Amino acid sequence: MTSVAPDRTSVMPPLPEGGPMPGDLLVSADHPALSTTVPVDSDPRLRPTRRALNGVTADDSFVVVGAAVSALALAWLVCFQLLPWGTLPAFVVTAFVLFLAVIAVGTAVTTPGPMVADRVASVVVTGGAALVALGLASAIVFVFVRGWPALWHWNMWTDDMAGVGPRDDLTKGGVAHAIVGSFIQIGIAVLITLPLGLGTAVFMTEVGGPFARVVRTVVEAMTALPSIVAGLFVYTTLIITLGMPRSGFAAATALSVMMLPIIARSADVVLRVIPSGLREASLALGASRWRTVWHVVLPTARPGLATAMILGVARGVGETSPVLLTSGAASFFVWNPFDGVMNSLPLFIFSGVRSGEPEAIERAFAAASILLMLVLLLFVTARRLARPRTGR
């Protein structure tokens, strides 16, 4: 308890921020005989200083720097002088392995075995993480660099590909129809999956019962459904059996089939970690279950739910395989999802790259940059809405 009883504050001056100051005389209001004096640090040198626990000594940094220099030099010698491996990836890998060896030997000279293992392990772990970071960064940078020239043509953002051949240069045509298609398809998919997914999650966590356990089991099982099989399911039922044309609506249905278990399950996970104390407090105050869900559970879970939904949408908007089977590719603006073939960003990228024409590939990269921007935007929004992570 941090609050102070009101009668006590009238006796004592309000505490300065950070508690009593050194030298203050603290007197208990109830028992004036009990008093204490906060000790004064007369000599600042006696004050304990926080010891640096994981600081780096000069010795450590010398071993690391020395090992790095010698590994680079050795790797150059091996890759470019001794063996016919003269490429940059080979150089980096050789340098890393040599760095490990040199640092192991260098540490072993001065320190005992466990320290050597510690240092080698930390280099391996850091190196692995750095490789992953390099992979992610190279993928993102690569797409933006290749898409950059095409993105500067304004028609890329506003025009469709109607009447534009694959070999026409970048001043003609654009990917706007694919952007529109992506938005329409994902919009319909969200309209279908959001209420169903959220409602199912509420049912599974707040109503419960044996039937809810069945639903949860099936929904969790269906998260394993590969997206291509979801696409094939919609293709077989809607397009082949029911005879619907390939359309934006069929693509949206395929996306919904794929996203529904994912969204239901992630919403379920979010709702399950709402402290049950909150629910019980609300019920104990006489609120009905419905009001408890509406006024306590859902508002508490709002950031988590928003994050789950947005990440689900981000997953859906970039998914190519269900769309590939169900939407067909139009080269022009299609505003009506029921009106025949419709393009979308992932599909445009895929067909562009598959065609092999240099201009088509450049357009595909422009579309990929736009798709990546869209996903990044969704991701940042999700992060903003999420509670600040403690990042333990």
Add this chain to the structure above:
Amino acid sequence: MTTTTVRASTDGSPTTARPGPRRLARGAVGADKVFAIGTRTIGGTVLAITGGIGLFLAIQAFPTLDHYGTDFLIETQWEPESDTIGIASVLAGTATVALVAISLAFPLGLATALYISEYAPPRIKGALVSAVDLMAAVPSIIYGLWGYLLLMPHAGRIARFLHTYLGWIPAFDVDTDPHAAVWAQTRYTSSAFIAGIAVAMMVLPMAAAVMREVFSQAPLGEREGALALGATRWGMIRTVVLPFGTGGIIGGTMLGLGRALGETIAVLLIISPSFDLKFRPLEIGTQTISALIAGRFGEASTAQLSALLTAGLVLFLITLVINTLAAIVVSRSRSGAGTDI
């Protein structure tokens, strides 16, 4: 709700006027009833949709399994024209790509998770966690482009290197001479190895996120105990964090494996289709179930669609088994699902 007043009888003896225990409604009433029925209906709808897909796949698989029998599982070729259809080689290709992906994603994911939870400076930890989540959100077509156009030339050289120096291991064998004066570059492209690298980029963040989550729950007391006994950081990780996180490591890797089996678009971009039953990941040509579906659905007749759906069902069942096992392993490694105030 009806209220009843309870009169306390002072002598403790039962009187005829004393009411029994308050009657509570057994089920939901009023708005609660509407709420319960409404959500139950939604749950039922979702059950019908998702369960319906599973049932549909199973039913569609019947004619194919009836027609081809066990040949469907052991035949390597997929030639609808001559009525020979089987998924043996495709299944092997799927497993090869997934194995390559997971054997890359497992060590790298473990390193990433360990770095974030144990080594990273506290200031950037949150950003790194976000970066891993972002990596999971990047669409697979982006990794497909990355693998197809950026990685392929380099990966071909790595494959040749592995073949040259480790070619005596059957898994690294390629059907060409690595020491030829002009090396057969095309033999090393469009392989399961390159597709596996691209798929690894997709499954790695899933695996790393699960592992990091479990590592971060390693008991603080035991960590501090190990450090207080003089363990180095690696000693503490080896004796406390890794044993505690074993379930998360296994479960996260299996979740990644489940995702790797179903990846389509990156694989479809990179591989060149072939129906040889082989385990030579470095060599050109392989086929996976999902790539087969994506490549063949267009010209398929009804019977062939049924065959493709059966292949999809097999893929779904394998993924389902792996995911279920992973979920069991992960949930065992954690303490209870619910949290409380």
